[in-house]
Amino acid sequence: xxxxxxxxxxxxxxxxxxxxxxxxxxxxxxxxxxxxxxxxxxxxxxxxxxxxxxxxxxxxxxxxxxxxxxxxxxxxxxxxxxxxxxxxxxxxxxxxxxxxxxxxxxxxxxxxxxxxxxxxxxxxxxxxxxxxxxxxxxxxxxxxxxxxxxxxxxxxxxxxxxxxxxxxxxxxxxxxxxxxxxxxxxxxxxxxxxxxxxxxxxxxxxxxxxxxxxxxxxxxxxxxxxxxxxxxxxxxxxxxxxxxxxxxxxxxxxxxxxxxxxxxxxxxxxxxxxxxxxxxxxxx
Numbered sequence: 001x002x003x004x005x006x007x008x009x010x011x012x013x014x015x016x017x018x019x020x021x022x023x024x025x026x027x028x029x030x031x032x033x034x035x036x037x038x039x040x041x042x043x044x045x046x047x048x049x050x051x052x053x054x055x056x057x058x059x060x061x062x063x064x065x066x067x068x069x070x071x072x073x074x075x076x077x078x079x080x081x082x083x084x085x086x087x088x089x090x091x092x093x094x095x096x097x098x099x100x101x102x103x104x105x106x107x108x109x110x111x112x113x114x115x116x117x118x119x120x121x122x123x124x125x126x127x128x129x130x131x132x133x134x135x136x137x138x139x140x141x142x143x144x145x146x147x148x149x150x151x152x153x154x155x156x157x158x159x160x161x162x163x164x165x166x167x168x169x170x171x172x173x174x175x176x177x178x179x180x181x182x183x184x185x186x187x188x189x190x191x192x193x194x195x196x197x198x199x200x201x202x203x204x205x206x207x208x209x210x211x212x213x214x215x216x217x218x219x220x221x222x223x224x225x226x227x228x229x230x231x232x233x234x235x236x237x238x239x240x241x242x243x244x245x246x247x248x249x250x251x252x253x254x255x256x257x258x259x260x261x262x263x264x265x266x267x268x269x270x271x272x273x274x275x276x277x278x279x280x281x282x283x284x
Contacts, residue, residue, distance in 0.1 A: 040064070040066060040070065040074055041074050041077065041078065043064045043065075043066070043074075044060055044064055044066070044071065044074045044075055044078060045078065045083065045084075045095075045099075046064075047059075047060050047063035047064050048084075048093075048094065048095050049162070051063070053094070054087065054090075054092040054093055054094040055092060055093055055094070056090075056091065056092045056093075057071050057072050057075060057091075060075050060093070075093055079093060079096075081098075082096055082098040083095070083096055083098050083099055084096050103159070103160065107144070107145075107159070110144065111283075112133070112135075112144075112236070112244065112245060112276075112280065113133065113144055113145050115276055115279045115280060116133045116145055116236070116245075116247070116276050117133075117145055117147075119272050119275050119276055120132075120133060120145060120147045120247065120272065121147050122272075123147075123247070123249070123268055123269075123272045124147045124148075124149060126268055127251075127264060127265070127268070128149050128150070129149055129249050129250070129251055129265070130146065130147065130148045130149050130152050130156055130249065130250055131146075131147045131247065131248070131249050131269075131272070132145065132146050132147070132170070132247070132248045132249070132250075133145040133146075133236075133245055133246070133247060133248075134168070134170040134171070134174075134233075134245060134246050134248055135244065135245045136165060136171070136174055136245075137162070138186075138189075139164065139165055139166075139186050139189050139190040139191075140162045140163060140164055140165055140171070141162070141163055141164075141165050141168055141170050141171040141174070141246070142160060142161070142162045142163075143159055143160065143161045143162075143248075144159055144160075144245075145159060146158065146159050146161075156250075163225055164190055164191070164192075164193075164195070165186065165190070166187060166190050166192060166200075166201075166206050167195050167199050167200075167221075167224050167225050168219075168221065168224065168225050168231060168233070168248070169213075169218075169219035169220055169221045169224070169231040169232055169233035169246075169248060170219065170231070170233040170246035170248040171219075171246075172206075172209050172210055172213050172219040172221070172233070173213045173218060173219030173233045173234060173235045173243070173246050174235060174243040174244075174245070174246050175187075175210050175213075175243075176210045176211070176213040176214035176219065176235065176243070177214065177235045177237060177241065177242065177243035178242065178243055183207075183210065187203060187206060187207070192206070195224070195225055195226075196223050196224065196225065196226065196227050197223075197227070198222065198223035198224060198227070199223075199224050199225070200224065209221070216266075217234065217235075217270055218232060218233060218234045218266045218269060218270055219231075219232070219233040219234075219246070220232055220258075220261075220262065220266070222253075222258055226250075228252045228253045229250050229251075229252055229253075230250070230251050230252065230253065230256055230258055230261045230265075231248060231249075231250050232248070232249050232250075232251075232261055232262075232265040232266050232269050233246040233247060233248035233249070233269055234246060234247050234266075234269040234270040234272070234273035234274075235273055235277075236273050236276045236277050236280065237273075237277045237280075237281070238277075238280055238281060238284060239280075239281040239284040244280070245276075246273065247269045247272045247273040247276065248269065249265050249268065249269050251265060
């Protein structure tokens with residue numbers, strides 16, 4: 001995240017209208033220049049984000065809200081540009097290596113990630129744990145930097161994982177250090193579906209977790225996103241005290257107890273987040 005830069009995504013869901021667009025810019029409701037055909041192309045790419053595997057045109061159409069003809073045009077264009085791969089026999093598609101180049105471009109220019117990575121590595125060595133940096137995107141968090149421990153599963157090592165903010169300690173503690181109207185808007189827009197049997201979905205209970213994170217300076221959850229996971233996170237703050245990210249550490253039952261995680265992991269994530277915040281604030 002560059003100093004002074006903000007994302008164009010303001011929390012509104014992309015429109016899934018299938019109306020014809022001639023490719024010229026048209027003004028959206030906010031009065032900004034917006035090319036709906038480009039949005040539809042990105043919608044096709046996003047269809048692969050949580051897909052269990054490769055997708056055929058019919059599945060792309062269902063996931064994007066596009067009609068099948070439009071889905072085929074946009075998918076084939078992305079294939080021709082190198083952002084999707086196509087199986088010649090099954091005629092199904094999957095993300096291509098060129099997308100990794102875009103991910104590298106973001107991380108290479110992300111000053112927050114640059115500041116954080118050395119400190120996350122140091123923190124991971126204290127208790128041989130995975131340490132993550134997460135940032136907000138609409139109603140979710142996304143893990144932008146992940147420092148895995150030696151026994152971490154593959155999914156836990158890959159940056160880019162996206163989770164509902166309300167269900168994670170990282171999201172909870174970021175919301176704890178944001179304005180009340182912004183928090184209320186994000187919670188109201190969240191789907192609040194249970195991920196595990198322990199996931200808290202009641203709005204008042206979620207707000208209680210956010211208040212608790214604000215009071216104690218860290219977010220804490222047991223079994224909220226993964227059944228055996230104890231998750232602890234602390235906010236990375238800019239010079240205004242606004243949370244721009246969180247340092248998060250997951251540990252697991254029965255190797256760790258909730259009490260031990262509070263005693264050992266909470267101070268670790270708070271100190272690491274304070275260190276990152278200090279550098280970030282000094283550069284603003």
